[in-house]
Amino acid sequence: MITKEKFSVLPISSLFFAIGFLAIGYGMILTFIGVHLKETGSSNIAIGLINASFFLGAIGASIFSQKIIQSVGHIRSFATFASIMIIGFLGHSLYFNELFWAILRLLSGFAYYGLLIILESWLNEKSSTTHRGKILAIYTIIFYLSTAIGQLLLNIGDQSGSIFFVIGSILVLFSVIFISMTKIKEPILEPFERYSLPKIFSIAPLALASSFIGGFFVGGFFTMIPVFIVETFGSIQTVSIFMTITIIGALLSQWPIGILSDRLGRRKMIAFSSFFITLVSIGFLLSAYDENSFYFLGALLGVGIFCLYPLAVARANDVVEESKNIMEISRTLLFAYGLGSFSAPLIIGVGTYFFHDFIFISFLTLSLFLGFYSLSRERVADENMSVFVNIPTISGAEFPALDPRGESA
Numbered sequence: 001m002i003t004k005e006k007f008s009v010l011p012i013s014s015l016f017f018a019i020g021f022l023a024i025g026y027g028m029i030l031t032f033i034g035v036h037l038k039e040t041g042s043s044n045i046a047i048g049l050i051n052a053s054f055f056l057g058a059i060g061a062s063i064f065s066q067k068i069i070q071s072v073g074h075i076r077s078f079a080t081f082a083s084i085m086i087i088g089f090l091g092h093s094l095y096f097n098e099l100f101w102a103i104l105r106l107l108s109g110f111a112y113y114g115l116l117i118i119l120e121s122w123l124n125e126k127s128s129t130t131h132r133g134k135i136l137a138i139y140t141i142i143f144y145l146s147t148a149i150g151q152l153l154l155n156i157g158d159q160s161g162s163i164f165f166v167i168g169s170i171l172v173l174f175s176v177i178f179i180s181m182t183k184i185k186e187p188i189l190e191p192f193e194r195y196s197l198p199k200i201f202s203i204a205p206l207a208l209a210s211s212f213i214g215g216f217f218v219g220g221f222f223t224m225i226p227v228f229i230v231e232t233f234g235s236i237q238t239v240s241i242f243m244t245i246t247i248i249g250a251l252l253s254q255w256p257i258g259i260l261s262d263r264l265g266r267r268k269m270i271a272f273s274s275f276f277i278t279l280v281s282i283g284f285l286l287s288a289y290d291e292n293s294f295y296f297l298g299a300l301l302g303v304g305i306f307c308l309y310p311l312a313v314a315r316a317n318d319v320v321e322e323s324k325n326i327m328e329i330s331r332t333l334l335f336a337y338g339l340g341s342f343s344a345p346l347i348i349g350v351g352t353y354f355f356h357d358f359i360f361i362s363f364l365t366l367s368l369f370l371g372f373y374s375l376s377r378e379r380v381a382d383e384n385m386s387v388f389v390n391i392p393t394i395s396g397a398e399f400p401a402l403d404p405r406g407e408s409a
Helices: 010-039 044-072 074-094 098-125 132-155 162-180 197-203 205-223 225-233 236-264 266-286 291-305 308-319 326-351 358-376 404-408
Strands: none
Touching: 010 044, 010 074, 010 098, 010 132, 010 162, 010 205, 010 225, 010 236, 044 074, 044 098, 044 205, 044 326, 074 098, 074 162, 132 162, 132 236, 197 205, 197 326, 205 225, 205 266, 205 291, 205 308, 205 326, 205 358, 225 236, 225 291, 236 266, 236 291, 236 308, 266 291, 266 308, 266 358, 308 326, 326 358
16 A cells, blocks of 8 residues: 655755745845935946946856755755855945945845755755645745845835845844754765756757746846836835835746746746736836836736746746656756846946936847747647746745756656
8 A cells, every 4th residue: 555655844844944035035135235326426337337246146056056055965055145145235334345245246146046045956956746736835935035125125225225234134144043943964965067058049049049938037127127116216115115015926827827837838928927017118118117016017027027937947847758768858958948037137327327218128139039939939838838837036046946847857
């Protein structure tokens, strides 16, 4: 008689608490940096460069952090990365210099993504094939809700900035407490064997393009839209409400979009999402910037931009032969997503020097391109489609190992 394995979140609850506290601090600081820099008189080009440094650090973490984790173990590595992140946060409140802040953002990005790799490898270690989907769903919900809470925290305290860096540091320290007390066995990280971007493009071009453009949208959303809102409305409260509504819209749309993509196919859903983003971007450009209409458009924007990366990974699973390593392909898509997030603040920061609404012009242009490009690609037969899996917008390089679709590869 086969006994059904029981699922309990209690043994890995410390990991979810750590993820929650990190995401709250991450969401709050990532949004606040651009707002604070704008209020201190920095140019959009400088803001773009400083914010891009965070994602450059993230790319570095996907390449180098594994060696640190393998050499000293998960708990010590977690304490190390958390310390670096706290140094980065508190360093902002000590001294303002744009180059210095760019270095601090690079350190913070490296540390944050290193922490994600540790947490995700632990979750993977404790995830059986049967329950991996449930664990991934909990991870996604916690990440979105915690990031949204981080946006609401922008309304507390004065606007000098120091209090937010202190709160961010406290939140990271809370995550350290949960990990330091955990009894979960440390997993062994397997070496990351990366595919080249040209090779992946030859295998799954639509997936790669969707990953990069999806990263551009989300990176631009977190780093430069808050700057645009401050320029337009002059209120950090408006930033907080807008960002929260957009993230909640993203969370609520993940499952319906997943169901539709399983029925209609990834190609059509990528095209639909892209053209939807095009219409929303036009709405922003034509809007008189009434706050209520801005919030409504924000919710719609969240529905569109946050689903592109999960759809890209699903498309890759659909078109890649089982003989190929889907995990390594997924890591390459994640790397492309990181490159898109890195390029967004750079391009948008320069573009807004010439056009105030450039962020929505760039969203419109890229979404229009992706929509037509997806329709030009070959349709995947229904019998060859995998199952859609909801994926957090920000993931570490170990995340693909959590994807239950990789079990069959």
